[in-house]
Amino acid sequence: MSGNNHHPVLQLKNINTHYGPIHILRNINIEIYPGEIVCLLGGNASGKTTTLRTILGMVRPSAGEIYLDGERVDGLPTTEIVKRGISMVPENRRLFKRMTVLENLEMGAFLRHDQDGIREDLERIFELFPRVKERLHQKAGTLSGGEQQMVAIGRALMSRPKVLLMDEPSMGLAPVLVEQTFEIIQQINQHGTTIFVVEQNANMALSIAHRGYVLQTGRIVLADTAQNLLHNEMMRQAYLGEM
Amino acid sequence: MAEIAPVPEKAPVIEDVRLKAPEVSLERAAKLGGVAGIVAVFVSANGMVQAFAERDIISGVLSMGYTLLFLVPLIMAYLAAREPPVLEGFEAPEKGPRNVLAGLIVGALTGLIMAIFVLVASAVDMRRVFINISPQLLELLTFGQGMGGLVFLVGGCLLTGAVGGLMQLAEGRWRRALWGALAWTLLIGLLEVIVAQLFRGLGLGFLSPLFYAGTGGLTPLGTAVVFVLAFLYYWSVVPKVDMWQRRYAHMPAERQRSVRLSLTVAAVLLVAILPQVLGPFVSEVLDLVGIFLLMGLGLNIVVGFAGLLDLGYVAFFAVGAYTTAILTSPASPRWSPEMSFWAALPFVILAAALAGIIVGTPVLRMRGDYLAIVTLGFGEIARLLLLSDWLRPVFGGAQGILKIPTLSIGPIVFRTPVDMFYPIVGFCLVAAYISWKLKNSRIGRAWMAMREDEQVAEAMGVDIVEIKLKAFIVGAVIASFGGALFATKIGSVFPHSFSLLVSITVLVLIIVGGLGNIPGVVVGTLALVGLPELLREFQEYRLLAYGVLLILMMLYRPEGLLPSKQWVRELHEEELMQDAWLKMEEDRRRAQAQAAQGDLPARPEEA
Numbered sequence: 001m002s003g004n005n006h007h008p009v010l011q012l013k014n015i016n017t018h019y020g021p022i023h024i025l026r027n028i029n030i031e032i033y034p035g036e037i038v039c040l041l042g043g044n045a046s047g048k049t050t051t052l053r054t055i056l057g058m059v060r061p062s063a064g065e066i067y068l069d070g071e072r073v074d075g076l077p078t079t080e081i082v083k084r085g086i087s088m089v090p091e092n093r094r095l096f097k098r099m100t101v102l103e104n105l106e107m108g109a110f111l112r113h114d115q116d117g118i119r120e121d122l123e124r125i126f127e128l129f130p131r132v133k134e135r136l137h138q139k140a141g142t143l144s145g146g147e148q149q150m151v152a153i154g155r156a157l158m159s160r161p162k163v164l165l166m167d168e169p170s171m172g173l174a175p176v177l178v179e180q181t182f183e184i185i186q187q188i189n190q191h192g193t194t195i196f197v198v199e200q201n202a203n204m205a206l207s208i209a210h211r212g213y214v215l216q217t218g219r220i221v222l223a224d225t226a227q228n229l230l231h232n233e234m235m236r237q238a239y240l241g242e243m
Numbered sequence: 244m245a246e247i248a249p250v251p252e253k254a255p256v257i258e259d260v261r262l263k264a265p266e267v268s269l270e271r272a273a274k275l276g277g278v279a280g281i282v283a284v285f286v287s288a289n290g291m292v293q294a295f296a297e298r299d300i301i302s303g304v305l306s307m308g309y310t311l312l313f314l315v316p317l318i319m320a321y322l323a324a325r326e327p328p329v330l331e332g333f334e335a336p337e338k339g340p341r342n343v344l345a346g347l348i349v350g351a352l353t354g355l356i357m358a359i360f361v362l363v364a365s366a367v368d369m370r371r372v373f374i375n376i377s378p379q380l381l382e383l384l385t386f387g388q389g390m391g392g393l394v395f396l397v398g399g400c401l402l403t404g405a406v407g408g409l410m411q412l413a414e415g416r417w418r419r420a421l422w423g424a425l426a427w428t429l430l431i432g433l434l435e436v437i438v439a440q441l442f443r444g445l446g447l448g449f450l451s452p453l454f455y456a457g458t459g460g461l462t463p464l465g466t467a468v469v470f471v472l473a474f475l476y477y478w479s480v481v482p483k484v485d486m487w488q489r490r491y492a493h494m495p496a497e498r499q500r501s502v503r504l505s506l507t508v509a510a511v512l513l514v515a516i517l518p519q520v521l522g523p524f525v526s527e528v529l530d531l532v533g534i535f536l537l538m539g540l541g542l543n544i545v546v547g548f549a550g551l552l553d554l555g556y557v558a559f560f561a562v563g564a565y566t567t568a569i570l571t572s573p574a575s576p577r578w579s580p581e582m583s584f585w586a587a588l589p590f591v592i593l594a595a596a597l598a599g600i601i602v603g604t605p606v607l608r609m610r611g612d613y614l615a616i617v618t619l620g621f622g623e624i625a626r627l628l629l630l631s632d633w634l635r636p637v638f639g640g641a642q643g644i645l646k647i648p649t650l651s652i653g654p655i656v657f658r659t660p661v662d663m664f665y666p667i668v669g670f671c672l673v674a675a676y677i678s679w680k681l682k683n684s685r686i687g688r689a690w691m692a693m694r695e696d697e698q699v700a701e702a703m704g705v706d707i708v709e710i711k712l713k714a715f716i717v718g719a720v721i722a723s724f725g726g727a728l729f730a731t732k733i734g735s736v737f738p739h740s741f742s743l744l745v746s747i748t749v750l751v752l753i754i755v756g757g758l759g760n761i762p763g764v765v766v767g768t769l770a771l772v773g774l775p776e777l778l779r780e781f782q783e784y785r786l787l788a789y790g791v792l793l794i795l796m797m798l799y800r801p802e803g804l805l806p807s808k809q810w811v812r813e814l815h816e817e818e819l820m821q822d823a824w825l826k827m828e829e830d831r832r833r834a835q836a837q838a839a840q841g842d843l844p845a846r847p848e849e850a
Contacts, residue, residue: 058701058702077706078701078702078704079704079705079706082702082703082704083704088702090698090699090702094698096691096692096696096699096700098691099688099691103688106688107692107703107705108703110685110689110692111704159703
């Protein structure tokens, strides 16, 4: 499925990002091809979340370019970038807790106006997550962690993204639910959504991803197929918990 | 997807799991008694008891001062005698002498602390610091009987404490009726101005002397009648409301519509005749309530819907008032186009929208506390600019702008407070409609999402800059309506009318009414703006009351006085979760017990 033959759907070219005087991302190059699951691995404070925020335009890169489907998107406001086809499942899910599940999903389609298409996509999400449909009029804050994860993913899918960004989907979930979440990610990918997932749980992420990048203090230090990364000596020592 | 083992429909019954809920705690009663004592000393020492003693509720029998004083042990005793909440699966303890004992403890402690206070205050002169601890106060507290009067004071506290405890023994319907009757008697006693005027307006003026003694306060007969009527109302009418609501819900849509229509017509008629019946003085108060209500509705959009805590809301009120003044008054110092109110209105809206943008733009990236502090500053800046010598040629400095013409529509001139009531209600309706419409719109959703989580809302494609500015603009325009009406009603504007106090009052009334909730704001405004206007003694203690009220609301009713159902559910969810947790624990224990017997595997635990 790693479609190396055609153009990347999302491409980061020499991206540098600063928070004030602090240099966070240094010359990041990432390419994501249609239909892939790509993971970005790294420890705390390595710049994973910043990478996502930069892609979404919530932070402007100080240098470098970002292309979505060949069009340059860095420097555009977040609204515009979302409109062009990127959406995110934030870290810790972060649902709108005092809004209902349905309202949360509808917020995902905030920039869309095609009522029929929205209804269709809702149905698709109910198919994917029957549990969500049962809880439709419940306040999102009352759901369990696993259910919240489903709603968060559903919400992000409601904008029909070309690329779905996921920030640490395993965070704060019980092991059973982590596995379940990654199964869901795989399932969504098989339905045709390109996924860029940021994770600390390298084992889990590499088990479903096609390719991976490893980020260390703002630099990409490794980039390879998931298979190779799983067997990479340095990876095994640093991230996979094997001595 | 990993399936989680289903919860058994009915857990197997094991005896001896029915747990007894704890009884009324006497220790807690002692604590509350101490609190009651301190509160009683506080209201005495800060002069409230003495200030309120001037006004009788029951003529010659009970003054408002004593009422305030003895309400403290009464309410505290009632609270102390209440059992802790009974969780699901627990058995409620039986009510009995223990409840009354708890009440008595509260009464006794209040009496004791008050007695010590009186003794100390009469031995040591503390007036240099506590200017309100005067000989008159001590005379009041000892019922004019010297130190022997302490017996009455302590006795009164004990008695009210015991009554508070006894109230807990009463069955729910009785209890509600008793409290309701008590509250209404006090209210009717206090609101002689309104009630007497109401009688006069309805042509029932002859009733007034029967109810009111003329020297302030109800007659004994009046007291009895009011108490009985209120009691009967709570006894027989209130329990039926629920039933009526249910019946309404089951009606066919057509009937529902006609019921709604007739209720609306009744409400419109009531509003139409209300100021006529109530006369100019009470109408004046109602006008003020209406203007604050208007601002409450506006601020509710900013704070309640969008979650932006704006403490400088008065600035927009001032913009509305001054724009109206400049454009309509012939006495405006710089320009005086002498427009009519209606011709000026579009400019008022424009000016307010501009002010909204000016205040909104610099605070776009701020949230919570920071936003509150900066907007607080803006409110003060607005007042200082109006007051400044620099802008005196435009705004008239401390002298303000006079001779603002009265409002008129064609030949109809709204000269008196009674007349002004109608346009104010009109603007309130417009504001309420705008609120309601916005709440259920796309932008309302976006506001709510932003209130919940600004960053995620942004990641969903919500343009935070745009909707924040829109919230500020809509809020500003509604406040400017209030300002415009205020200016034409008073006929003049001065900088001192636009103090921080206005911002705080508006904020307090929407919090008390329940954020995001329109009927709540109406009730909050009536109680917090209307009452102090009618009872001048309250004025001095207004801010104190607001502060206390805010703290109590935060602690006990964060959903506001008239909460929307959705909020209550959220806010009390924690309690429900606790119930659910207890039940789960119990289920698990049962399952484990069964597993130990070997006939059922223990349920796998869910993380």
